[in-house]
Amino acid sequence: MVGFMNVFLRIGARRCLALNKSTCNRTSDFHSSAIVLHQHAQYNVTIGQPVHNTHPHLIGPAEVLGGIPLEEVKRRRVNFLHILRDYAATQAGKELHHIVIIPSANKKYMSNKIPYVFRQNTEFLYLSGCQEPDSVLVLEIGGGGGNGASKSTLFVRPKDRHAEMWDGPRTGVELAPDVYGVEDAQDVSTLKDYLTRCSFAHPNAVFWYDEQGSDLRDVSKAVRDVTNGQSRSPNELIQRLRVIKSDSECELMRKTCEIASHAINRTMAECFPGISEHQVFATVDYYTRVGGASFLAYLPVVAGGPNATIIHYINNNQIVHDGELILLDAGCEYHGYTSDITRTWPVDGRFREPHRVLYEVLLQVQRELLDCLQFAGGETLDQLFDTMCAKIGKYLQEIKLIPAGLSGLELSRAAYKFCPHHVSHYLGMDVHDTPLISRNMQLQPGMVCTVEPGIYIPKDKTDVPAEFRGIGIRIEDDVLIRPGKEIEVLSKDCAKDLQAIEALVSGRKKV
Numbered sequence: 001m002v003g004f005m006n007v008f009l010r011i012g013a014r015r016c017l018a019l020n021k022s023t024c025n026r027t028s029d030f031h032s033s034a035i036v037l038h039q040h041a042q043y044n045v046t047i048g049q050p051v052h053n054t055h056p057h058l059i060g061p062a063e064v065l066g067g068i069p070l071e072e073v074k075r076r077r078v079n080f081l082h083i084l085r086d087y088a089a090t091q092a093g094k095e096l097h098h099i100v101i102i103p104s105a106n107k108k109y110m111s112n113k114i115p116y117v118f119r120q121n122t123e124f125l126y127l128s129g130c131q132e133p134d135s136v137l138v139l140e141i142g143g144g145g146g147n148g149a150s151k152s153t154l155f156v157r158p159k160d161r162h163a164e165m166w167d168g169p170r171t172g173v174e175l176a177p178d179v180y181g182v183e184d185a186q187d188v189s190t191l192k193d194y195l196t197r198c199s200f201a202h203p204n205a206v207f208w209y210d211e212q213g214s215d216l217r218d219v220s221k222a223v224r225d226v227t228n229g230q231s232r233s234p235n236e237l238i239q240r241l242r243v244i245k246s247d248s249e250c251e252l253m254r255k256t257c258e259i260a261s262h263a264i265n266r267t268m269a270e271c272f273p274g275i276s277e278h279q280v281f282a283t284v285d286y287y288t289r290v291g292g293a294s295f296l297a298y299l300p301v302v303a304g305g306p307n308a309t310i311i312h313y314i315n316n317n318q319i320v321h322d323g324e325l326i327l328l329d330a331g332c333e334y335h336g337y338t339s340d341i342t343r344t345w346p347v348d349g350r351f352r353e354p355h356r357v358l359y360e361v362l363l364q365v366q367r368e369l370l371d372c373l374q375f376a377g378g379e380t381l382d383q384l385f386d387t388m389c390a391k392i393g394k395y396l397q398e399i400k401l402i403p404a405g406l407s408g409l410e411l412s413r414a415a416y417k418f419c420p421h422h423v424s425h426y427l428g429m430d431v432h433d434t435p436l437i438s439r440n441m442q443l444q445p446g447m448v449c450t451v452e453p454g455i456y457i458p459k460d461k462t463d464v465p466a467e468f469r470g471i472g473i474r475i476e477d478d479v480l481i482r483p484g485k486e487i488e489v490l491s492k493d494c495a496k497d498l499q500a501i502e503a504l505v506s507g508r509k510k511v
């Protein structure tokens, strides 16, 4: 079958060359993409990012990014323009032309000519599938009562033999329409001229551009010059799409959570009294990458003993002693999708009494919160937060860490002092995903969120018994909301209950 496809593609490629070239390039169905990419693989041309021909172990056939078909990215653009049209229809001047300019990220440097790991701008990657820096996606819809034509143009860096010798291949203007399924591609240096022509052709056009979030200064300046500073960010509209994950995105979320869960299990199993937080960091980093992740999704929190009471502790340079807990908050990025998991365990594999008491309370709260997503009390993330405060309040009263007399809002306020952060955020391509989507929004199938209650008791909190001071615990899982109020705990493989953790860390159970 594969052989047959190759022959078919080779013949197809020749026929394609014989046709009018622009017609061929602009036919953006899967077959023409495969033909053109195949043709270039034959001539040993490489694209500016992994594609199926050059990296079949990473990118499947018909995919533009690992796990994401090109057709899906094209559909995202169509869906975004629908959202924009619907939005425009509710506004004055609904006949207007809309021009949306979405910049890529640029390379960032740690010191002279030494780059940081490149990470693409999420909104740009979501709508273009393009991993290259210094590129811009321009999406347009015409006026005409919301039924006007639409167009997608990708502005990319041109081919440049010298630059490519140093920094690797670029896709270039000619191949970009086939690789990314856009209608047109242009040299990024011509963007300003293009926008100027648009503004002449449509004097009342509405320009959408997120200047604050843009790394591309030249593009920001061009947009400002052309629009007189009159542009508005499209990100909220894009995030309305991004917050609901497609089936392929859910599959990637499953995988990234699975990789991180197993990496954290192995990290627990390799712990011993006297280990440094730094070594725990290295261990979880190692196992996520070996598991297939690109890198950790954020600087992990590796906090031994009382360091765990500092919520964003990232120094990760202390020794963890016998009898102390370790809090590890880590997640990875797999084909652009992130996990975010926290576990807390005794470094020597045995929960001491105050640790056990607090851990059982928090685990009970965390389990009940997962149920709330399915039944009641977790209709929105903000509601889940209120529920968390009430539940932590109730259970901490039971173990006498909060005065018995408190109730209602007073009790929740007292609980908030033990857990001064939100219980959840959306999760996806970014760790704190779709931040412009309110946490007051009704949860819907396809959303992914974290559930992460914690209890933190600083060493100097003198109004609780001494044995509880200096303890910080958080338990965080990643959850996919499914149809019919079902949930799928994506991080379910990560050891969580007391016995499982003790068995794993003490070596009684092998990973």
Ligand SMILES: [Mn+2]
Residues within 6 Å of the ligand: 340, 425, 450, 452, 476
């Ligand atoms: Mn989180």
